Amino acid sequence: MEIEKDALIIDELVDLLENGGIPPGGKLPSENTLAERYRVPRYTVRNALNHLEERGLIESIQGKGRFLKPGPARIRMSLSGRTSFTEKMKELGHQLETAVVSCVPSDNGEAARALAAEPDDTVWRIGRLRVVDGEPMAIHYSHVLESRFPEIGEEGPGIRSMFEYYRERGYGDFESGKSVLSVVFPSSLEQELLSCSRLVPLLALESSCLDGRSGDTLEYTRILYRSDTFKYEISDIQE
Known part of the structure; x- marks a missing residue:
């Protein structure tokens, strides 16, 4: 009782x-x-x-x-569209800071399958912390192939926007692949990065960024959003 x-x-x-x-x-x-x-x-x-x-x-x-606890104001954000997180925050008038927190080879099997990686190809994972209006709100994990971006290991720590990185290399027409939403709880490292407790659920969005001209998958993405910082508008889920 x-x-x-x-x-x-x-x-x-x-x-x-x-x-x-x-x-x-x-x-x-x-x-x-x-x-x-x-x-x-x-x-x-x-x-x-x-x-x-x-x-x-x-x-x-x-x-x-x-x-x-006062906590941050919730930001209303659409999970659809072909614009990047950086562009979305700019459109909404929020101040965004991005810090690269990791750039390492990845053993994520789902990422390797989505990217159609060959057995001897290296999948790199770039982790970026998103700080909106001074509050850490999301972590973006971008997975890309070394065979497509040979300098990614060296250049990854300096990337603040993956879309800008792709545009600089001749890509510009982006499409989104199938997206999957789930609820997860933060690891110890994610708790530290996002300044949240272990009981604050995170919304995990897994998706792919495609080259609109060739249809090739440029990136497999896993984004962790703090559930207490956003209100989500969902239509056709894309990122």
């Missing part, structure tokens, strides 16, 4: 927080108040509050109590 009460407290507090019952920075009721309201021991309330804190919804201030 206490487990059911724990879940009830979490659900009702989440609803209260998300619907403006408590404003950003506002103080939550004390453990004693919540324990009396739900007629449960204080440790049941504490477990529920600890869960909300792990999800990044509230924060504790020593000697003052628990407060609704």
Whole structure:
């Protein structure tokens, strides 16, 4: 029964927080108040509050109590279209900073299949952290073939926009392949990069970028979006 009460407290507090019952920075009721309201021991309330804190919804201030964490404003973004993330943020008027966090050979089997890699071809993965208006919001993992871009190992750490990189090499007519959406939870490294807890779900978008003229796959992409920073408009899923 206490487990059911724990879940009830979490659900009702989440609803209260998300619907403006408590404003950003506002103080939550004390453990004693919540324990009396739900007629449960204080440790049941504490477990529920600890869960909300792990999800990044509230924060504790020593000697003052628990407060609704302000957090970033959600950005409404379409997951369709042929424009890059950089171009989308520019169109929406947001300040975007990109940092390359990795450029390494990859053993991702799905990427190798999507790119039609030969057995002796090397698939490179370029990881880029997207910081929007000062808030880390997404990680883009771009997979490309060394046989198509022979200098990618050296040039990868300097790439801020893959579309610009392709255009500089004669590509300009891009199309999107099939896209797949799923929900995942961040690894320890992703928690650190995105400044989020392990309980903040991420929206994973896997897709391909094709050369519109030849139909060849230029890139296999896996993008991790923080679920608490975007509102998504979905029609025909493309990236």
